[in-house]
Amino acid sequence: MNNKSRPQFADMAFKIILYIIVSFVVFLLCGLLGYIIIGGVPYISWHFLTSGSNYVYAGGGIGIQLFNSIYLTVITLLISLPLSFGASIWLAEYAPDNWMTGLIRTSLEVLSSLPSIVVGLFGFLLFVIKFRLGFSILAGSLTLAFFNLPLLIRSTEIAIRNISENQMHAGLALGISRWEVVKNVIVPEASAEIITGIILSTGRILGETAALIYTAGQSASLIDFSNWNPLSITSPLCPLRPAETIAVHIWKINTEGTVSDAGKISAGSAVVLLFMVLFFDLAARYSINKRKKKTDAQLSKL
Amino acid sequence: MFNRKLRLGFLVLAVLISLTGCRPLSKNSLTLAGSTAFQPIVEMAASSYNLRHKKTLVNVQGGGSGTGISQVEEGAIDIGNSDVFASEKKGIKASQLKDHQIAVTGITPIVNPKTGVRNVSQKQLIGIFTGKIKNWRYLGGKNLKIIVINRSIGSGTRNNFEKWGLAGHRSMVAQEQSSTGTVCKIVGATPGTISYIAFPYISNKIQPLSINGVKPSKQNVKTNKWKIWAYEHMYTLKKNDKNTRAFLRYMMSNNVQQKIIPKLGYIPVSSMNFKRSENGTLSNSEGGRAKVDGSHTNGS
Amino acid sequence: MMDPIQTDLKKRSAASKSEKRGQCLTFLCIGISVLIIVALIFFITYKGLLLFLQDKVSILSFLSGISWDPNNGNFGALSMLLGSMIVTILAVFLAFPFSFGTAIFISEIKFSRGRNYLRLAIEMLIGIPAVVYGFVGISVVVPLLRVTMGGTGFGLLAGAIILAMMILPTISTLCVDAFKGVPEMYRYTSRALGATQWQTLRRIVLPIAKPRIVTAILFGMSQAFGEAVAIQMVIGNATLIPTHLMSPAATLTSVITIGMGDSVRGSIENDALWSLALLLLLISLLFNLFARFAMRKRN
Numbered sequence: 005m006n007n008k009s010r011p012q013f014a015d016m017a018f019k020i021i022l023y024i025i026v027s028f029v030v031f032l033l034c035g036l037l038g039y040i041i042i043g044g045v046p047y048i049s050w051h052f053l054t055s056g057s058n059y060v061y062a063g064g065g066i067g068i069q070l071f072n073s074i075y076l077t078v079i080t081l082l083i084s085l086p087l088s089f090g091a092s093i094w095l096a097e098y099a100p101d102n103w104m105t106g107l108i109r110t111s112l113e114v115l116s117s118l119p120s121i122v123v124g125l126f127g128f129l130l131f132v133i134k135f136r137l138g139f140s141i142l143a144g145s146l147t148l149a150f151f152n153l154p155l156l157i158r159s160t161e162i163a164i165r166n167i168s169e170n171q172m173h174a175g176l177a178l179g180i181s182r183w184e185v186v187k188n189v190i191v192p193e194a195s196a197e198i199i200t201g202i203i204l205s206t207g208r209i210l211g212e213t214a215a216l217i218y219t220a221g222q223s224a225s226l227i228d229f230s231n232w233n234p235l236s237i238t239s240p241l242c243p244l245r246p247a248e249t250i251a252v253h254i255w256k257i258n259t260e261g262t263v264s265d266a267g268k269i270s271a272g273s274a275v276v277l278l279f280m281v282l283f284f285d286l287a288a289r290y291s292i293n294k295r296k297k298k299t300d301a302q303l304s305k306l
Numbered sequence: 307m308f309n310r311k312l313r314l315g316f317l318v319l320a321v322l323i324s325l326t327g328c329r330p331l332s333k334n335s336l337t338l339a340g341s342t343a344f345q346p347i348v349e350m351a352a353s354s355y356n357l358r359h360k361k362t363l364v365n366v367q368g369g370g371s372g373t374g375i376s377q378v379e380e381g382a383i384d385i386g387n388s389d390v391f392a393s394e395k396k397g398i399k400a401s402q403l404k405d406h407q408i409a410v411t412g413i414t415p416i417v418n419p420k421t422g423v424r425n426v427s428q429k430q431l432i433g434i435f436t437g438k439i440k441n442w443r444y445l446g447g448k449n450l451k452i453i454v455i456n457r458s459i460g461s462g463t464r465n466n467f468e469k470w471g472l473a474g475h476r477s478m479v480a481q482e483q484s485s486t487g488t489v490c491k492i493v494g495a496t497p498g499t500i501s502y503i504a505f506p507y508i509s510n511k512i513q514p515l516s517i518n519g520v521k522p523s524k525q526n527v528k529t530n531k532w533k534i535w536a537y538e539h540m541y542t543l544k545k546n547d548k549n550t551r552a553f554l555r556y557m558m559s560n561n562v563q564q565k566i567i568p569k570l571g572y573i574p575v576s577s578m579n580f581k582r583s584e585n586g587t588l589s590n591s592e593g594g595r596a597k598v599d600g601s602h603t604n605g606s
Numbered sequence: 607m608m609d610p611i612q613t614d615l616k617k618r619s620a621a622s623k624s625e626k627r628g629q630c631l632t633f634l635c636i637g638i639s640v641l642i643i644v645a646l647i648f649f650i651t652y653k654g655l656l657l658f659l660q661d662k663v664s665i666l667s668f669l670s671g672i673s674w675d676p677n678n679g680n681f682g683a684l685s686m687l688l689g690s691m692i693v694t695i696l697a698v699f700l701a702f703p704f705s706f707g708t709a710i711f712i713s714e715i716k717f718s719r720g721r722n723y724l725r726l727a728i729e730m731l732i733g734i735p736a737v738v739y740g741f742v743g744i745s746v747v748v749p750l751l752r753v754t755m756g757g758t759g760f761g762l763l764a765g766a767i768i769l770a771m772m773i774l775p776t777i778s779t780l781c782v783d784a785f786k787g788v789p790e791m792y793r794y795t796s797r798a799l800g801a802t803q804w805q806t807l808r809r810i811v812l813p814i815a816k817p818r819i820v821t822a823i824l825f826g827m828s829q830a831f832g833e834a835v836a837i838q839m840v841i842g843n844a845t846l847i848p849t850h851l852m853s854p855a856a857t858l859t860s861v862i863t864i865g866m867g868d869s870v871r872g873s874i875e876n877d878a879l880w881s882l883a884l885l886l887l888l889i890s891l892l893f894n895l896f897a898r899f900a901m902r903k904r905n
Contacts, residue, residue, distance in 0.1 A: 015802035022715070025707030026724070029774070032704075033727045036771065039742065040734065090635025098629055108636065110898070111643045113824070114890050118646075119834040119859040121866060122883045126649055133382050138337065139367050150646065153639055158825075159783075162818070166787045181621040183628025197783060200729070204779065207733035214736075214835055214863060221367045223349060246365055251735040255835070256368070258737065259342065259485030266487070274738045281733025285726060342867075370867020372876075380871075397873030453758050458843070459677060460868030460875065479675075481760060481854045482843040484864040491744055496758055 037278070044275030047268045053276070057253065058263065066273055071240055072247035073280070076141055076148070076220060077209045079243065081202070084149035088156035093186055095157065096164040097172075116154035123151045124215030132219060139246040144220025151215055152205045159201025163194040192299070199288045207281050213255045221246035222256050250277055336549050339367040340374015340387035341462060343486065343504060344538040346570055347409060348387055351562045355553060362549050371395070371462050378541050379403065384550050386541040389462030391584045406540040408557050410573040412505040413467050413534045414522035415515040416490075420497050422447035425516040431471060434500060437478040442498065454480040455492055455501040466536040467502045471517070502534075506571030524573050530580045530588065537575070537582075647887065654884025657681065657877040668881065674845040674861070676875040683882060685847045689855035690831060690889075692848060693762055693841065697769035697830045698823060705774045705826070706819075709781030714807060725782070731775045740839035743768040748840060757852045760842035765855070768840050769830045777826040784818030785811060824897045828890050834859035858886045 051065055058064030099105040127147030137143040167190050175185030191198070216222075223246055234241040248256070254273050257266040338348055345368050352364035369377075371388040375398055378386030386403075389411075393400035415431060417423060423445050426434070433439040434452055442450045456477050457464040463486070468477060483489045486507050493499045494511035505522065508514055514522050517532075526532035540557065542550055556562060563574040580588045618626075657663050663681050671682020708728070712721045747767050752759030788811050796806040812819075834857075842854025843864060862879050869876040 011802045011805055015804040018804035018807075019715075022707055022711055025704055026711045029704050029708045030724065032771070033724075033731065036734075036742065037727060037730065039746070040738065087635050087639055090632040091639045093628075094632035094636040098632060106898075108640055110891070110894050111640070111647065113828065113894050114887060115643050115646065116825070116828055116832075118650075118883070118887060118890075119832045119862060121834055121859075121863045122650065122886075123646070125866060126646055129649075130645075133380075139339075139365065150642055153642065157639065159780075162780075162783050162787070166783065168789065179621060181625035181628065183625045184621065186628070197786070200779065200783075203729055204732055204776075207729070210733050211735035218369060218373075221365070223366045246367065251737065254735060255737045256342075257487075258741070259487040270738075270741070274734065277733055277735060277738075278730055281730050282726070285729050368867075370869075372868045372870040372873075373866075376871040395870045395873070396875065397870045458864040458868065459675070460865060462868075479673075479846060480844055481758070482845075482856075482864060484838060484843075488744070488839055492760070495744070495749065496752065499758070 040271070040274050040278060044271035044273075047272035048275060052272055057269075063265070064263065064269065066250055066253060066269070066276065069248055069250045069253045069273075070276065072141070072220075073210055073249040073251070073277075075240070076145055076216075076247060076249055077206055079141060079145040080148045080152065080209050081206070083145055084152050084156055084205075085202070087149070088153055088160055089191075091153075092157045092160035092164060093191075096161045097182060097186055112154040112157060116158075119214070120151055120212060121214040121218075123147060124218045126150075127215065128218035138244065139219065139221030139223075140244045141220055141247045142243040144216050144247065145243075147215050147219045148209050148212060151212070152208060155208070156201060156205050159204065160194075160198050163197035163201060164190055166197060167193050192295075195295075196289075196292050199292060203281070203285050203288060206284050210249075210277055210280060211251050212249075213251045216249060216252050217255075220249065220252070222248050222252050334361050334549065335363040335365055336385070336553055337365045337367065337383040338374075338385040338387060338540075339369050339377055339383050341371045341389045341538065342368040343389055343411070343462065344387045344409075347538070347562075347567055347572060350566050350570070351557060354561065354566070355556050359552075362553075364553060370460075372460060375403070375541055378543065381543065384542065384546070385553070388539045388541060389536055390465050391537075391539070392541055393584060394465065402544060403541045404544050404546070406542065406554050406557070407537040407575050408540055408562075409538040409567045409575055410527060410535055410578055411538060411571075412522055412524065412527040412532055412573070413463055413471065413502055413536065414505060414508065414532075415467075415471065415500060415502045415517070416493055416508070416512045417500045417515060418493055418495075418497050419511070419513045420448070421450060421500075421513065423515065424513065425519060427518050428471070428473065431515075431517060432473065432475050435472055435477040436475055450498040453496065453499045454478065455489055455499055456480050456482045457486075457489065457502070458482045458484045462536065463502065463504060467534060470534040470536075471502065508571075527573055528577060528579050530582070535573075538572070650880065650883050650887055653877070653880035654887075655881075657874070657881040661874045661877055663878075672847060674856075676865075676869075676878045679874075681878050681881075683858070683885060685845045686856050686858045686861055686882065687885065687889075689762070689841070689848055690857040690859070690886075693765045693769060693837070693855070693857060694827055694830045696762065696766035697773060698827050700766060700770035701774045701777055701826060702823060704770075705776075705778035705822075706781055708774075708778045709785060710807065712778070713782045713785035714803070714811070728775045728778055731771075732779075736772070736833065736835035737839075739768055739772055740836040742771075743836065743840035751852070755852050758842070758854065759852075760840060761852045761854045762841065762848055763851045765837050765841035765857070768836050769833060772833060772836060773826040773829050776829055777822050780822035780825055781815075781819055784815040784822060787818060788814045820897055824893065827893060831890055831893070832859060832886070834863040838863055858882045862886075 053065065053070060054067040055065030056068055057066060124147060127143060127150065131137045131143035131146055132139060171189055171193065172182070172185055175189055176182065229240055232239055232241060234243070250273050254270040257263055258270055345366065349366045352366050355364055371390055372395060374386035375388050375392050375395055377383045379398060379402060392398050392403050392405065421442050423442055426445060430439060430445055435454060439445065440452055442448055442452060454477065468475065483492065486503050489501045489503055490507055490509065490512060493501050505524065516522065520526055520531050522532055527535045540554065563576045567574040580590065582588055658665055668681050668683055670684055671680065672684055673680040673682045674685065708724065712725055743764060748759035748764050751764055792810050793806055796810045837857055838860035841857060841860060843856045843860050844854040845856045845861065846854070848855040862882050865875070865879050869879060
């Protein structure tokens, strides 16, 4: 073998290994997703998605849980997004390079490895008992927001840092403040990656069980979908009502439930969760692309 | 645009926090938490209670017996559900609590159906769970290693199984599972496994064991022939309010005792022939019967 | 009297005002976040130390003891500590090659169709609740291991496989981000100089992306270390010192998750569980410091 072809040979080997690895991952992904989807799709029906659950007889649905999952996710994001945005901008742009910043980063990373049940019990003792929120959506959302902060801050910071320094220099040279550049140039530029981070954490919120059992509770109380006054306890919007999410429901009927079709309900619910994440993902990407096209069009006009 | 979002977020946060001042929950609501095994009964009773008493909202949560009892002791909830006596839990001042026994559940050892064993003596059962008997062959079954699956330390089912089934012997260190559902799945799928569950979870995928020739049936529990059974308790503070008492009365009414509890596979406390104290002394259960007779008017 | 131009110049500009405002706002955010974290850490430390300070259990016997039986006053956490460590390291070893390969494929091999689908599928995986992973473990992985390796199937290896599946999306998504952080220009330059894709990757992209890849591994590791619900379904939860890959073991998280609900707050059993949580916190801190140290040394 001559000298020239050696790098090419290595390149070839690299690509072959890569394709083997990726095809294994694809096989695994298809297997896992297929296992869940094929196992669950037959049980999904309009009735399943809209009717109330039943812990005793077969044929219960997940209507209330579906609403609770979405509502809880929205409130959690409302709480954690502004905080994590601000915090990550500070870390990416303003943080001085000293031990304090190091300490902050370390504590953020350490927090992300705590099991959710520990964070859940913290939320239980603090919000449910100390602040007297009771088992409620608000207590659950605050706890989940805590739990999600490290991941969100980290991913947003990385996204912001990935934008070339030149953008910032150009902005500063024009006499715009660092804050304005971040706000108007860097964050929109990084939005695709930021959204990826948000979707990751949305997935985590949707799939979370252990932390919610002690905070948002595990009963789907009777709610009245015609009552939209957020101060009324039977209203679906009331942040102080207990709310069982889909993930908690799956956990519950499988662990202590005596209902005969627990397997079917959990298989169907798992698929619903999967599709919800997919839907969030696609919707977010669609909106990014649309906005990108719009800005591109504006730029080309200039 | 981003700034606006940020501001909106803070605004929502502020609104949410200020909403906590309203406390719509505290008025006329009743919170129950605790034993997950007992939860289906309470939940079903609560939803039918909610239909009749629109003014009170009954809110049922799980969390485990320990959580239930300690929460009620601290006054954070109104009723704590438990499948063990409060005095069996360390760190609880049982004297401050009032015990209401609502239902009874039997607990049975279960094995994988392929094991080939249907009956053991109590001595053999103790031998299995303390690790002295290691193969099903010695008990007339197949040549299969015995795999013990325990419930977690502190679980009511395990406490009661060790107390009444193993005559107080402690089970050896083995695999532990936190929930009945998982135990059933594992025992159903793994040859050679043995574990224990409450009666309502018995299915055709697992094989319940008879002990000394006595079958695990509801009838045998009622007559105390089957010794491994436990009460489902509702604990309240000694001083409790009107709403709590009304709900407890409802739990003893015919609707719950004769309809809901048997339907879920449990035994109503009112149909037990015996009353058993914490340390095992039996007495005729007249009290329970009298209560049911008294509450006839309450039923539907 | 000052010149109007002078006063104007001495006044703070609109840009500097907005800059101050932005700085304050973001500082407020990080302040709140840090406050939350400090509260959590303080809370866990306080709860975790009760076992040693109030119940007078010696720290040494806690760390080196083999027997975990809180009802009888045995608080040895060694078996769980080992279980957690081994299963985490195994999971990362299993997951890393695959997630790394996937990340390279997604970010480096251009013009490959399907990479968007791959990415989408990986992101979908994150939304699957841990319980479902646990069921896949019980119904697929464990029987497979039982048939091929013997035993019950529940144990370290089953736990590691499930954990590896769970951290695969995390590591690969973060690795993709790491590769994206390397400016395209470097790749073009390298390719223009005649380097193959492999050479470009090895000599240019990897060294630049390395710190972030380390972070990705770290994140995967801490996720594996902190995962509780799925792992407690498949690892067997036996507080024994693991002897081989198939032996049932327990992790810190599985014991905490299983025990919390059934223990009474304020009792010694409950304090012991919080001490486990504290131990978990300290170990992830240790992981973190190690990674930082390694990265700094390289720089």
